[in-house]
Amino acid sequence: MGRGLAILNWSLIGFWIMAIISVCSAVLMIANKNPVRSALFLVLGFMMQALLYLSMSAQFIAAVQIIVYAGAIMVLFLFVIMLLNIGSPEALKERGGLQAPAAVVLAIVFLLLLAGVGALGGSQINHLMNPSVIPNYGTVDAIGKTIFDPSKPWLFPFEATSILLLIGVVGAITLAKRRL
Amino acid sequence: MIIPQHLGPIDMVAVIPYIAIICVLAFVLLLVPGLVWIERVVMALMQDRLGPNRVGPRGLLQSIADGVKLFFKEDILPANVDKMVYYLAPILVIVPALAAGAAIPFSIVKIRLDSGAVEPIPMVVGNVNVGILFILALTSLQVYGIVLAGWASNNKYSLIGGLRSSAQVISYELAMSLAILCGVFICHSLNLVDIVNHQGGYWFGFIPKWNVFQFYGLGAVATIIYLIAMTAETNRAPFDLPEAESELVAGFHTEYSSMKFAIFFMGEYASMLVVSGIATALWFGGWQPLFPFLAFIPGWIWFIGKLMTFIMIYIWVRTTLPRLRYDALMSLGWKKLLPIALVVLFLVALVDTLQTPSQPVGSHIAQGHLAASMVIGESQR
Numbered sequence: 378m379g380r381g382l383a384i385l386n387w388s389l390i391g392f393w394i395m396a397i398i399s400v401c402s403a404v405l406m407i408a409n410k411n412p413v414r415s416a417l418f419l420v421l422g423f424m425m426q427a428l429l430y431l432s433m434s435a436q437f438i439a440a441v442q443i444i445v446y447a448g449a450i451m452v453l454f455l456f457v458i459m460l461l462n463i464g465s466p467e468a469l470k471e472r473g474g475l476q477a478p479a480a481v482v483l484a485i486v487f488l489l490l491l492a493g494v495g496a497l498g499g500s501q502i503n504h505l506m507n508p509s510v511i512p513n514y515g516t517v518d519a520i521g522k523t524i525f526d527p528s529k530p531w532l533f534p535f536e537a538t539s540i541l542l543l544i545g546v547v548g549a550i551t552l553a554k555r556r557l
Numbered sequence: 558m559i560i561p562q563h564l565g566p567i568d569m570v571a572v573i574p575y576i577a578i579i580c581v582l583a584f585v586l587l588l589v590p591g592l593v594w595i596e597r598v599v600m601a602l603m604q605d606r607l608g609p610n611r612v613g614p615r616g617l618l619q620s621i622a623d624g625v626k627l628f629f630k631e632d633i634l635p636a637n638v639d640k641m642v643y644y645l646a647p648i649l650v651i652v653p654a655l656a657a658g659a660a661i662p663f664s665i666v667k668i669r670l671d672s673g674a675v676e677p678i679p680m681v682v683g684n685v686n687v688g689i690l691f692i693l694a695l696t697s698l699q700v701y702g703i704v705l706a707g708w709a710s711n712n713k714y715s716l717i718g719g720l721r722s723s724a725q726v727i728s729y730e731l732a733m734s735l736a737i738l739c740g741v742f743i744c745h746s747l748n749l750v751d752i753v754n755h756q757g758g759y760w761f762g763f764i765p766k767w768n769v770f771q772f773y774g775l776g777a778v779a780t781i782i783y784l785i786a787m788t789a790e791t792n793r794a795p796f797d798l799p800e801a802e803s804e805l806v807a808g809f810h811t812e813y814s815s816m817k818f819a820i821f822f823m824g825e826y827a828s829m830l831v832v833s834g835i836a837t838a839l840w841f842g843g844w845q846p847l848f849p850f851l852a853f854i855p856g857w858i859w860f861i862g863k864l865m866t867f868i869m870i871y872i873w874v875r876t877t878l879p880r881l882r883y884d885a886l887m888s889l890g891w892k893k894l895l896p897i898a899l900v901v902l903f904l905v906a907l908v909d910t911l912q913t914p915s916q917p918v919g920s921h922i923a924q925g926h927l928a929a930s931m932v933i934g935e936s937q938r
Binding site for chain 1: 639641642645685686687690691693694695697698700701704705707708716719720723724727730747
């Protein structure tokens, strides 16, 4: 098999399918006029991200991605969309302004950054994407051992994030229920 | 029975996932008419009625007749519906239910490898490392089907049914996740095959080491919480508020007719089978036999027997308990089940820590922490 064909293996084909669906759903999410359909395309995007994680053998992150984003947050979004009855397209007419030009500029900056990362760090990224580097890569076992390893610096950020989430919960309850 | 690894040109170890796919799909899809028949007959028995007795012997063909009738009925599309979402909703109900069955191990086969060693291979479609999270992820997607069906139908009653359902499902998901976490703590694994294997063996030679009997009764409390939450998750009586006929006509599927209605119906029964399968694998030892002298009965018979017991409990509860009022349903979920589940989880973690010999970085402790923080993250929606 020639060199050109060698990179065209099944995992790469899978990656491109998922990547194209993912980008398309992201674009459709913005372009769609109907908020419920937008939410559904966002869910599709989340699912594709989960599949991409899975293709890098990060099973735990993939499952959490679906549970937290697709299963929890987006259900709440849909709930709000339906309760406020903004399901009709007319409710979401946006005025012009700086939003569109700013978005174009930011998109160009982002694409340049991506290209820069691809040009500079291609070899390192290939190295990172090889799941056989660490045994049990991406399993709950490996993630837990890495996070809670005292010799690694991840424990403090992890616990700090937990406290941040706790503050969020307490804040939500305080805001929602003024008289407890 | 020990199967050799190579039956002719077929490698049995490689073929098992495919056999498992066929088994799961056939079991779920073919059993649904049977389940409907069982439900109607048992309900009739309990309510002192005759039940189905016209079509076929003892009414056995009644469900098939109903299926044929639904298939040939006119497919009505209500006016001004969002067509894409309207057609998508029934699919979103049944696909997650069937997919979640992929991670449930339902039996074990002994295979003699070419090297001569006998290896027990679990019968499961995907032996996923995060099996229980995979199932939680898929069951959490099921609410979309119901919510979207309610919204897309362009009908007030459907919308209220869909909203009720989503509120109910995300409320009881918390108690369910916490109860499942207790099981994960007991077994030190998220993999359902490991969880079932952990439940092999007996105390005093006759009490099975199932999770429901583990940890001085804490396992039993967690099991009861799970069983209540799973009834609410599948929108079954007494938690069938989303389709309360006295208030909402037929709830979220009022506007669905013909095969689309049938798919909602099948989705409900498929998810009943799946959550019962999880209950079997997580709390009642999966394919592990009840007593050691009954070990000659194959594992899949044990699994199906336990699963059908839960289906009977579903029917029994449906005929016994009246439907809850909506505020009672919410207060049961948030004010009773959730605090109890949190306390049980704390006690299970405490007992687990005391039982485990100390080690610097315990993998299962780390696992528990991670899973617990995940649930906390989820609860803050």
